[in-house]
Amino acid sequence: MKHSFLDQYSDRDSIIHRLDPRGKLVVTTAFIAAVVMTPFGSWLAYGLYFIVIAALIALSRLPVSHFIKRSLVIIPFVLLVAAFVPFFKEGEVAGSYNLWLWNISVTHSGLQVLYNIMIKAWLSILCLILLTSTTSFNNILKGLEQLKMPKVIVMIMSFMYRYIFLLTDEVLRMKQARDSRNFGGGRKLWQIGTVGSMIGTLFIRSYERGERVYASMVARGFDGHARTLGQLQFSRRDALFIAVLGTVLVSISLINLVY
Amino acid sequence: MTEEIVTIKDLSFGYPDGRQALNDVSLTIYRGESVALVGPNGAGKSTLILHLNGVLRSNGSIRLLGKPIDDKNLKWIRSKVGLVFQNPDDQLFSPTVFDDVAFGPINMGYSDEEVRQSVNHALEMVGMEGFEKRSPHHLSIGEKKRVAIATVLSMSPEILVIDEPSSNLDPRGKWDLIEVLKSLPVTRVIVSHDLELVEALCQRTVILDRGQVAADGLTIDILANKKMLSKHGLAIAG
Known part of the structure; x- marks a missing residue:
């Protein structure tokens, strides 16, 4: 999207x-x-x-x-x-x-x-x-x-900008998956439970994605120092x-x- | 004349949760080869390729270009072995295509001019010149896959290791990518379930199942052996 x-x-x-x-x-x-x-x-x-x-x-x-x-x-x-x-x-x-x-x-x-x-x-x-x-x-x-903003902060912001859209898409997909199995009505409390597990799932997925991203950085010689061209x-x-x-x-x- | 580029001897690896992913795997890859690594889900393919440039390390039984993988030559090995992950959204983490393709060369300590040259060259090889300023998020999946390959080509690797190049691609995207991969002048290891792609790209096929090498031979022979393919979950018996 x-x-x-x-x-x-x-x-x-x-x-x-x-x-x-x-x-x-x-x-x-x-x-x-x-x-x-x-x-x-x-x-x-x-x-x-x-x-x-x-x-x-x-x-x-x-x-x-x-x-x-x-x-x-x-x-x-x-x-x-x-x-x-x-x-x-x-x-x-x-x-x-x-x-x-x-x-x-x-x-x-x-x-x-x-x-x-x-x-x-x-x-x-x-x-x-x-x-x-x-x-x-x-x-x-x-x-x-x-x-001279600390590199770590700049990197965090850069990752945020890169992945915020992916996460948005992921949330939208999860919402679709939920709605397609939600046949109207249902108790409100149960809905809140679903939202809770969606948030949990999103957290775990993001965490695992973080590990994969790190592996791909390490595979290209990342050693903890962020370097960029000016x-x-x-x-x-x-x-x-x-x-x-x-x-x-x-x-x-x-x-x-x-x- | 065939130089050994990767030599794996009796490699075993278990994950911290106790799952044994690899059991005494031995495999040799020669320069200029194009090898397919196939096997069912959970066979240990991804674990194996993570060992090839030292992201995972167990015992010292892997040699690359004759050298063991240790802390001293880790950086050198990572520039020689280009690892392309399955999901391009994991591989492409920078705000622009240029930054991502430049990430490896900058880490390798290239000069600014060399970085620019290698980025241009790598994007040219995968047919993505002119995309430098684009954000990876606004690329199609096929484009992302090509840029992901460019991110390792920019380090001029001797061997290119690609995990599931055709996943999520439509047939046209897949065949376009196969043409790109065919044109690259490097040794290739391709991890895939896609036997069509394997047949088009690789002369040699290695089947990995339950952490062990189950078969190793010419692609034509292995793909003709339907009984073996179905035994390892790569085809339906019939």
Whole structure:
């Protein structure tokens, strides 16, 4: 089966696509750090960061709908974590509700925190979507490796990317096999038992696959040291990209400090 | 003139769970041969080939190109014996075809230029040039099988050992693969149940059953002996 949901659009071409993954990784990290460290309520800074990321998205020439769709997938998770803040943060009460036995109140400062978290999260998410949509996963890995990320971690991520699709297919096949022998109805509890054994089977299969993969690595001379060819080209354009974005990020923080 | 390339003498191997997979197997393979290793499921075929480049080791009764398998020359042996596993999804573990075919040469310590050359050459031999940047997941099974063969050809092995090359392939894919295998200028050991493929590729056939060599001879003679084939579960008596 064909899956390409992780780095969809990364095979297109644009100025952003052609940049060296290392430059993009550095800038992405810097951007997220800058956004996260912006003091609460700095609407001007948020606006400027949004303009920066919007400009980069425009340069990447990818459909805006793609960014919105991806954001909608991730935002609910952030909301889930942040949604409770307004109820727990102490301060001036914005509204209070009586629910049967409980009295629940929402505070202004709590809502402030919620808005800020959502905005910061969304800006960071847009930046990450831009990175993964303009860089193939393989190149992200190469970039991380050359930025001295521990090889073991890079290998784990590489295996994850290689086998996650196979495992997805395997789960789908197991589901088909289950459904073809499941004649409707049945007790719900029994169904849960089946899912449990499917998870167990999947674990054992993955474990055994791991052993076979290792045998095939050993058979080709693997001795515990991951080695790869450095195929990345860091050009003046990449240095320029880092310099420009770095200046922009620093200026935004300074502007925010002054106002 | 025929140089012994693999010499196995009285090889026995038991798995940790107590299952005895090989019992006193003796086998000699000569340079340039194409040998089929056939036998029913659980006969010990896969166990035997894992010994050929030292992934499994028991007693020192295997010699490759005249040298015993030990820690000192393990790396050298692995570059001389190319082992292709049955499931290409186990063999191809890298994000791109290039990385996978380059894995062996890089581990052998080739220079960057040599790695690139050997990858190009290996992909050319199996007719998969132009696929370097593709992800193994997006290849068809036939393509995966060819790339899996290229991953060991890139180390320029003296002997190519392939486990079940035709499994999961449709007839056209199988015959395409047979043509590719025929064109490779190396000694071949092919593990298979597929007697059609054996007949097309191998002059010599070895039957392995219950961890022992049950027959060893010309493919034509062995395939003609229906009684023996059915005795070892390779054909239905009739």
